[in-house]
Each structure stands twice: as C-alpha cells, then as structure tokens.
Amino acid sequence: MYTRHVHINVPFTAIADGTMARLLNRAPYANMCFPRCEAFWFKPTRGHPTTVDAAHWTNNIREFVQCVHRMFPNARMCGISSAVSLAENDHAVFDHIGELFTQLIQLSTSVSYFASSEHLFPARLVHTLGLTSIAYTECASSALFVCLIRANHATLQELHIEATQPNVLAHIVAHPTPISFPYLSVLDAECLDFNPDFVPTYAPTHAPFPRLCSLTLHHPYPFTTRALFAHNKSTLHRVSLHIQSTHDALFYVQSKVVDKHSLPQVTQLDIRVTCNESVWDKYVGRTTVAAFVECAPRVQHLQLNIDCVGLEPSVRGYITHTTMANIRYLKIGHTALSISDVVQVLERVPNVVQLGIDPQTIDPTTHTRIQDTQSLDHLHSLIRTYPHLGKRLNHIVFGLATCADMEGSAHFAIQLAILCRHTTRIRWSTHSSLFVDHCTRLSHASESPYAAYTHQLRTLDWKKNIL
Helix, strand or coil, X not given: CCCCEEEECCEHHHHHCCHHHHHHCCCCHHHCCCCCCCEEEECCECCCCCCCCHHHHHHHHHHHHHHHHHXXXXXXXXXXXXXXXXXXXXXXXXXXXXXXXXXXXXXCCEEEEEECCHHHCCHHHHHCCCCCEXXXXXXXXXXXXXXHHHHCCCCCCEEEEEECCCCHHHHHHCCCCCCCCCCCCEEEEEECCCCCCCCCCCCCCCCCCCCCCEEEECCCCHHHHHHHHHHCCCCCCEEEEEECCHHHHHXXXXXXXXXXXXXXXXXXXXXXXXXXXXXXXXXXXXXXXXXXXXXXXXXXXXXXXXEECCCCCCCHHHCCCCCHHHCCEEEEEECCECHHHXXXXXXXXXXXXXXXXXXXXXXXXXXXXXXXXXHHHXXXXXXXXXXXXXXXXXXXXXXXXXXXXXXXXXXXXXHHHHHCCCCCEEEECCCCCHHHHHHHHHHHCCCCCCHHHHHHHHCCEEEECCC
16 A cells, blocks of 8 residues: 555544554454555544543553554654643543653654643653654643753754744753754754843853754844854755844844855755834845845855835845856745846846746736837837846746736736746746636737747747646
8 A cells, every 4th residue: 555644633532442442453454554654643632531441541542552553664754733622630631642642752753743731742752762853843841842852862863843932942052961963954943032132051162963954044043043153154055044023134134143155055045034014124134135145155046035014116136246146046026026127136147047936926017918019118128138138047937826916927927938038938836727828828819919929939838837
C-alpha cells in the first residue's frame, strides 16, 4: 500500500477503554500494514465518558501505540495536536493523554507538537532523545519544551518555533550551561518578544548553531538576532526576515546587524515588510530593504513583498544597482505595482531567468486595459526605451488570487511579454482558468489592441503551474 501520510482523529476515551486496540487487532485491520507511510498526525478528541477504571488506561494506551507502530512501521514523523476541552480537575485524562503523546513521540525522529495544556506535555518527555526535527506551536509548557530541544541538541537538524511567550528563542540560545547544536541547519522562529531589551545573564560566546544554513525570523529579537548573525555570517545560505514595524526596521539599520557584504554566502533572500502603522517612515523602510539587498552580494533568489500604510508608490526605491547582476529568480509584491515599475526593476536585474508577480498588488490605475491611443503609445514608448529588456527572462509566474482582476492581470501579462521578447512561458499559480482564457484571446484575436504583436505572442506557452 502506498499511503505516505495518515491522520488519526479518534476520541481519547476509545483508546483509554481499549476499544481502538480491540478494533485494530481484528480483521481486516490486524493484517494491514503501510510500510511506505512516512508520517502520521494524531489529534484526540474528548469522546464520551468511559466506565473502564483509570488503572487499566495505561495498558490500553500501550496496546494502541503498538497497533499504530505495527500498521506504520517506518513512520518517523509524528504530528501531535490537541486542544481537548476538559474540566480543570480532570487531571487523570490530561495525564493519560500526555502518556499517549509520550509513547507516540518515542517512536519518531521528527515531531510536530501543539497542545493547549501543560498537562499534555509530561515532564519525562524531555528525556526523549534522537529527534532530528522539532516543530513547536504554543502550549503552556514552553519551559519543558525548551528542555526537550536542548536535550536533543546533538541530533537536531530542523527547529520550528511558534510561541507567544517572551524570550523562548533567547532561552534556547543562552543558558548557564552552553551547548552547541552541531547539525542544526534550519531555524524558523515566530516568537513574540514582549521584552525587546531582554539580555540573558549568560550570553553565548560561541556559535550555538555552527552549521545553520537557513534562517527565518518573524521578529527581530534583538539579542538573539545579534548572536545568530554574529556567529553565522559564513554559514547562512537562505535568510527570510519579516519586518512588521518601523521599530523593527530601525533595529536592523542602527545595530548594523546587516551591513554591506555582511552575509557573503546568502544566495536566497526573502524580505517581507508588513506594517499597519499610521506613520511609516518611508526613508527607514527603503534604507532597510536596500541594506539587506546590499548585504548579500551573491543573492540569486530574491523575494520582496512590501505592504505598508503610507507606502511610497514605487517599488524601485527598494532596489539598488548593487549586486543585481547575480539575481536569477525574482519575486515581487507591492501595494501599487505598475508596468513601468516592473520594467525599471527588470532593467536592474539583467540576468533574471524567472520573474514572479502577485497581481493582487498591481495598481489598477496604471495598467488595466489598453483602451485608448495614449495607453498604446505608452507601451510603444517603453519598447523603444528598453529594447533589450529581460534578455534572459523566459519564465513569468503570476500568483493570482481568486478575487483578482483576471482580465486586467491578463493585459498586464501580455504587455510584459511584449516588452520581454525572450519570454517563452507564462504561468499562473491558482486554479482559475479565466486568466489564461483572457491571455489567449488577447494574444490571438485580430481585433486585440496587441494585434501587431500576434506573431510574437503566438509562441508563448500559457499553462497553469503550481510553484
């Protein structure tokens, strides 16, 4: 059987009273085995009250786990999610659900864990060793989870943290007993930092993650960010940073966490600026993004998503002339993206092979449909001004949303394809066929405003492609 992922969603009481074990030990389930299954996700529900004495629950849980292991002998990724609604005094159920989680995790090397109560995370679980991947989503026992992460420092390769409790990440990096995570290569942290000035008593003097290659930070975490960038400048190859306030932007600029050529090995850079502040400092925002682009001289994959209140009407100010010749893959999203903006950006990335655009950010007042001579003259003017635009660009991807203006986006795509005459493929990343229908009609119809370019447009390959 070829099942590779399985979801187990059953009432906990059916496990505790032995119902599930008895069911799985009978035909046809007793002979079922899924050797190619790589992962299972388990989510217990409360279920109906059981009359079975709690003294027998442990054995019934053990039998159920044995059945799971028999059916999925090679599954090494365990996802656990529980938001079970229980009475506050129902500690027996809490403790036994925690026991079930413990036994399931001990069969795995990769764990994704979410629980809404600390009772679902037994203290003895921190002694589970040999884990290579941990994904932690907020639960009440973050201190125990930090202990589990540190206990697996010798084998851990990937770490994903999502927490609202302050300084979780800092407590992993800084500790009275310093340790190293010698094989950790991927760190993705989405933690709220309630105390941005927090400085642990025990600051790391060595690289806590000496082989860190991929880093994603959803907040700047001043202390931790300094430590990571200070020790991993030569190891990082992929960096993704989310800037959500002027304060975040100022931190990166003023602390010189990013400086010219400070990330010499980074080849993939993703910068997302999402700020809903009533006052967004345009200069700080522009300077910050430009600084990140300059700090990675070898970047080949660049993604810029900028969505801010009071944003300047052009994306051009966020891209400098520095290091642009290295970029092969560019994805841009902006609150007001005109065809002229894209053209001037492409002029600065002469070797780009693939371009990704989010048409939800396209400015509807600056492209839409060519309906008059003036608009057509503007297109002709761009063609004359940039005769060699995108000389290596052969692939354009539109990340359309279902509510996007499909016909307007199609005009945008057609104009871009005309300007970038070497483009051979236009793709879109949703299931809507309206976009390609509009593109096909505009590129083939004799009454189309683009009829003069029909020969060029007929060579384009219009297909849906999820990227």
